[in-house]
Every structure is written in structure tokens, then in C-alpha cells.
Amino acid sequence: MSRALIAILAAIVVLPLVVRPAIASEIWIFAIFGLGLNLLLGYTGLLSFGQSTFFGSAAYVAGWLLKHYAINVFLALGIGVAVGAASAALVGYLCVQRSGLYFIMLTFALNQLFYFIAYQWTGVTGGEDGMPGIPRPDFLGIDFGEPLPYYAFVSALFLLSLWIMKRIVESPLGKILQAIRENEVRAEALGYDTARFKLAAFVIGGAFSGLAGVLYAMLFGIVPLEAIGFVTSGNVVFATLIGGSGSLYGPVIGSFVFIWLSESVSTLWARWPLLLGVAFVIVVLFFRGGVVEAWARFSAWRERKWRSSRQTG
Amino acid sequence: MAILETDRLTKSFGALAAVSGVSLAIEAGTLHSIIGPNGAGKTTFFNLLTGALAPTSGTIALDGRDITGTPAHRVPHLGLARSFQRTNVFPAFSLFDNVWVAAFARAPSRKGIAWRSADRYPEARERALAALADVGLAGKADRPVREISHGEQRQLELAIALAASPRVLLLDEPAAGLAPEETKKLVALMRGLKGRYTIVLIEHKMDIIMSVSDRVSVMHFGSLIAEGTPAEIQKNAEVRRAYLGGVAA
Known part of the structure; x- marks a missing residue:
């Protein structure tokens, strides 16, 4: 077992003892969301500013079915994944036609389009009031209504997501996406239909976002309008960059930092986003690889110091 | 003809x-x-x-x-494969990964592309290593691009074209x-x-x-x-x- 995996397992066990289980659950849910974004941002080099489109769409559709038809919890998750992937296929198909700034603006504009649909369609989404009353159905006698069983459920799904993402980034697809990030013209000249590969990254990322969206809706029992808003899209980019977009575990650490700061510090100090802003500036200026890179550099520095003290001592 | x-x-x-x-x-x-x-x-x-x-x-x-x-x-x-006048490689990759991506593009089958480990395509791997050996870079397969000289980058450029068989x-x-x-x-x-x-x-x-x-x-x-x-x-x-x-x- 790798050290990263041991650290994550330990965090899963310790976290509900330190913070409220709802926050602990939110951390892993947001981490799943971040894993999906990072396939685009970190591996393919595509900055999507519209990930909440997939997160929110899945939350609304699965939430509505849970509420009105009391569907099975796994069916709800499956539908969420499918809605996330399908909406990402639609949005991604349009966005991969353009690159650079135009690409980013398209992801943002389409996100706004979905947002206003949710805002206007009050009969289904509840508009500004959100869609409340989403149940967490029992499964095989386990009461997911209780915070801890639900936390365990979320943690297991997070580990499954992490494993799947690890397989994907270590597969040929993962390497091809990185090749597109490094040099799209050459990747195309080698015989890869880069638009199709970028679309694949969107669809996979959308599936992860959809899973996170449904888990989020069940966690809080409501789909707030913000779930499909641009602030949510921005937050997941923010968290992923702080954690480190260059590595598999970056978004997990980013989610941890982001949710923990927003949920615990915000009760003490209303201006907490200032802290995040400072953290973000530090990352952009000094640690482009986020917390993951900062940690790697710190470890290297400590080792050098340890070696030199042994030589002199 | x-x-x-x-x-x-x-x-x-x-x-x-x-x-x-x-x-x-x-x-x-x-x-x-x-x-x-x-x-x-x-x-x-x-x-x-x-x-x-x-x-x-x-x-x-x-x-x-x-x-x-x-x-x-x-x-x-x-x-048809080409090399470029100005070195046009994948800068963050190792030399091996550079040629591997070229070799895999022409793999007879892309089965398991999103799931199987990239190491488990022996045909692409062999073709990649052969291309590096052809240009005399076999000993540097694991080195990152930024660590090799300009001349070696030109050789890599050629190896990428060769790896596409x-x-x-x-x-x-x-x-x-x-x-x-x-x-x-x-x-x-x-x-x-x-x-x-x-x-x-x-x-x-x-x-x-x-x-x-x-x-x-x-x-x-x-x-x-x-x-x-x-x-x-x-x-x-x-x-x-x-x-x-x-x-x-």
C-alpha cells in the first residue's frame, strides 16, 4: 500500500472524530468532484469553469426521482453518474471545438445557461428556494439517515472513485490526455483525434461530478440553486489548484483544505474567504503544484538538512 | 513505382x-x-x-x-510520419513516454485504453524502445526531456517519427x-x-x-x-x- 493511501485511510477514520460527520462527508464528496475536474484541468490541461453544470444537473434529476419516486439509493447514484456524463457530453462537444480563452468562456457560458434554466423552472427545481425534502433511503436495513452510516457510505464511494481514477490516469488514455496537454499539435500529428479524447475527458469528469452531485443532495437533503451556479464551479477549480492539479491526490488535499476552512473557520470569522484568497495567491506565486508540491519541496529540504547535519556532526 | x-x-x-x-x-x-x-x-x-x-x-x-x-x-x-523542423516533443515526459505515445497511436488494438495499465502493451513498448535504440538514445529512456542536450532532442524528434512505424x-x-x-x-x-x-x-x-x-x-x-x-x-x-x-x- 502506498503512503498516500495509508494517509487517506487514516484521515477517513479520524475525520468524523474531529469535525461534524456532515462536514467530513462533504470533504470526500467534494474530493470526488475535484477528481473529475482534475482529469480535465491537471491531466488534459483544460480549464473548465463549468463543472457545476454536471454536478447540479445530476443532483436535480436524481434528487427529484428520490423525492417523488423513492428510488433505490444505488439507482439514484447510477442515474446521477449517467446525467453527469450525458450533460458533460453535450457541453464538452460544444466546448472542445474551441481552445484557450474561448474554451473557458464557453464552459462558463453554458454553465450560466443551465443555471438560468434551474432558476426559471421553479415547478421542478424550486428556483431560488432550492429543491428540499430529498430523502436518504435505507439500503439492506442500513439507515443512511444516520450521519455515520452515510459517512461510511460516502467514504467507500470516494475510495472507489479514487481507485477508478487511478486506473484511468495510469492507462494509455491518461498518457494520451497528458500528451494533449503537453503538445496538442504533435499528439494530433501522431494520429490521435484530440477532440474526441478531450470529449472523453469531459464525459469521465462529468460522471464523477454527477456522482458527487447526488451524494451532496442526499447529504443535505436539498439541492440549493448554488449547486449549479458558477461559484460552485469556481470553488472546485480553486480547491483543486490549492491541493495541486499536477497529481492524482491534489484535489483530495484541496478539498480537505477548502471544505475544512470554509466550514470551521467561517463560523469564527465571516471574512474567511480572505484566507482562501491569501492561500491561493501563495500557491500561484510560489507553489504552482499546490500543497502537493509544497510538501515535496519541504521533504526534500528536510532531507538535505538532515544529511548535511550528519556530515558536519 | x-x-x-x-x-x-x-x-x-x-x-x-x-x-x-x-x-x-x-x-x-x-x-x-x-x-x-x-x-x-x-x-x-x-x-x-x-x-x-x-x-x-x-x-x-x-x-x-x-x-x-x-x-x-x-x-x-x-x-506517413513526420519530424518537425523545430523540436516538437512532449516536454514534461520522459524520453520513453515521448516515443511510447507515438508507438501506441499505431497499436494494432486499443483495447482496454481507459482501464488497462499503459505498461501492459508489450508491442507498443517494444516499438518505442526500438525507436530510441535506432537513434542511440536507449540508455536515456527514463530521463526527462529537459535534461538532454539540443542534439539529443533532435534525435528524439526523429525517434518519435520512427516509433510510428x-x-x-x-x-x-x-x-x-x-x-x-x-x-x-x-x-x-x-x-x-x-x-x-x-x-x-x-x-x-x-x-x-x-x-x-x-x-x-x-x-x-x-x-x-x-x-x-x-x-x-x-x-x-x-x-x-x-x-x-x-x-x-
Whole structure:
């Protein structure tokens, strides 16, 4: 077992003892969301500013079915994944036609389009009031209504997501996406239909976002309008960059930092986003690889110091 | 028989005809050089052959089959691979990953592409290692690109093209920016590749052209002005005027 995996397992066990289980659950849910974004941002080099489109769409559709038809919890998750992937296929198909700034603006504009649909369609989404009353159905006698069983459920799904993402980034697809990030013209000249590969990254990322969206809706029992808003899209980019977009575990650490700061510090100090802003500036200026890179550099520095003290001592 | 043939191939950018009515036949198994002053349209000609640019008019045929208008990402699968004049690699990758991506593009099967570990494609792996060995970089497979010299990057550029197991190899100034000793090594390498592949070579350095080419075509202002063996081209008066200019006169 790798050290990263041991650290994550330990965090899963310790976290509900330190913070409220709802926050602990939110951390892993947001981490799943971040894993999906990072396939685009970190591996393919595509900055999507519209990930909440997939997160929110899945939350609304699965939430509505849970509420009105009391569907099975796994069916709800499956539908969420499918809605996330399908909406990402639609949005991604349009966005991969353009690159650079135009690409980013398209992801943002389409996100706004979905947002206003949710805002206007009050009969289904509840508009500004959100869609409340989403149940967490029992499964095989386990009461997911209780915070801890639900936390365990979320943690297991997070580990499954992490494993799947690890397989994907270590597969040929993962390497091809990185090749597109490094040099799209050459990747195309080698015989890869880069638009199709970028679309694949969107669809996979959308599936992860959809899973996170449904888990989020069940966690809080409501789909707030913000779930499909641009602030949510921005937050997941923010968290992923702080954690480190260059590595598999970056978004997990980013989610941890982001949710923990927003949920615990915000009760003490209303201006907490200032802290995040400072953290973000530090990352952009000094640690482009986020917390993951900062940690790697710190470890290297400590080792050098340890070696030199042994030589002199 | 000509493996690659263009018929009155033309590319215009507005009023400028960068490539103008070029009809060229490349015989299978030969090394055919294209020379010409800067701006003669040689690289544009390559961009047309590889589908990076669409021709304004004219056709391209591979094995007698019209491939004009084939999208850039399909062309390598027809057996056409190119290297670039300016090193065009994957900077954050190791040398091995650079050639592996090229080799996998032409893998007979992409089964398990999103799920199986990238290490578990032995055919692509062998082809990648063979390409590195061909250019003499086998010992540096695990090194990142930023740690190797400019000359080695030029060799890597070539290895990426080789890893795609092409039938026709389009080389765009492989010796660009090389020191004299590195150039000598490259010439030796080209001699080794000759015969194994059909090679179309764009080059400026006359000593390379004259020592490795079977045939030479001369481009000037987008048009072909002469074609022949290296010896014939050297004697050709028009070529001397156009290409060598005042130096030879």
C-alpha cells in the first residue's frame, strides 16, 4: 500500500472524530468532484469553469426521482453518474471545438445557461428556494439517515472513485490526455483525434461530478440553486489548484483544505474567504503544484538538512 | 513505382502561393531530398502532405490512392510520419513516454485504453524502445526531456517519427542547429535508415544532401524548378542562380 493511501485511510477514520460527520462527508464528496475536474484541468490541461453544470444537473434529476419516486439509493447514484456524463457530453462537444480563452468562456457560458434554466423552472427545481425534502433511503436495513452510516457510505464511494481514477490516469488514455496537454499539435500529428479524447475527458469528469452531485443532495437533503451556479464551479477549480492539479491526490488535499476552512473557520470569522484568497495567491506565486508540491519541496529540504547535519556532526 | 505522388499541389494564402503546382513522385525505398532557399515552401509542402493544411488545389496520392483532404490525425495511420523542423516533443515526459505515445497511436488494438495499465502493451513498448535504440538514445529512456542536450532532442524528434512505424518518413531539417560532430552522427544515422524507409528529406546543409540523397528536387518561390540526382543538381545552372545565389556565381 502506498503512503498516500495509508494517509487517506487514516484521515477517513479520524475525520468524523474531529469535525461534524456532515462536514467530513462533504470533504470526500467534494474530493470526488475535484477528481473529475482534475482529469480535465491537471491531466488534459483544460480549464473548465463549468463543472457545476454536471454536478447540479445530476443532483436535480436524481434528487427529484428520490423525492417523488423513492428510488433505490444505488439507482439514484447510477442515474446521477449517467446525467453527469450525458450533460458533460453535450457541453464538452460544444466546448472542445474551441481552445484557450474561448474554451473557458464557453464552459462558463453554458454553465450560466443551465443555471438560468434551474432558476426559471421553479415547478421542478424550486428556483431560488432550492429543491428540499430529498430523502436518504435505507439500503439492506442500513439507515443512511444516520450521519455515520452515510459517512461510511460516502467514504467507500470516494475510495472507489479514487481507485477508478487511478486506473484511468495510469492507462494509455491518461498518457494520451497528458500528451494533449503537453503538445496538442504533435499528439494530433501522431494520429490521435484530440477532440474526441478531450470529449472523453469531459464525459469521465462529468460522471464523477454527477456522482458527487447526488451524494451532496442526499447529504443535505436539498439541492440549493448554488449547486449549479458558477461559484460552485469556481470553488472546485480553486480547491483543486490549492491541493495541486499536477497529481492524482491534489484535489483530495484541496478539498480537505477548502471544505475544512470554509466550514470551521467561517463560523469564527465571516471574512474567511480572505484566507482562501491569501492561500491561493501563495500557491500561484510560489507553489504552482499546490500543497502537493509544497510538501515535496519541504521533504526534500528536510532531507538535505538532515544529511548535511550528519556530515558536519 | 511511386509510393507518394503529388499532382499540381497548390496552397495559396491570399495572393501568395506558398506552394504552387508542385507535381512530385517519390519512388519507394529511395531518399528524396527537397532543397530550396528559406521561404521556398518546403515546410508548407510537408504540412499539405500530412493534412495539417488543406491544399487550395491539386491532389496527393499514396500507393496510387487519393488521400487529399485526409484529416491530420488519420494520416499517420496511412503510414506517413513526420519530424518537425523545430523540436516538437512532449516536454514534461520522459524520453520513453515521448516515443511510447507515438508507438501506441499505431497499436494494432486499443483495447482496454481507459482501464488497462499503459505498461501492459508489450508491442507498443517494444516499438518505442526500438525507436530510441535506432537513434542511440536507449540508455536515456527514463530521463526527462529537459535534461538532454539540443542534439539529443533532435534525435528524439526523429525517434518519435520512427516509433510510428511509418512507410514514408518526412524529415524536416533534422540537422537544424546541430554542431558539426552531431551532424556527422546524424548523417550516419540517415544512412542506416535509408532503405528501411522511404524518406523525404528537407535540408539546407548541402553536404548532407549530396552524401545521402538518391534524388533531389529544388523548390523556389513555391514551385519545383529542377529535379535530378545530386550530381545533376550540382551542375544545374538554374539551381545555382536560385539557390546558391551570388555565392556560386
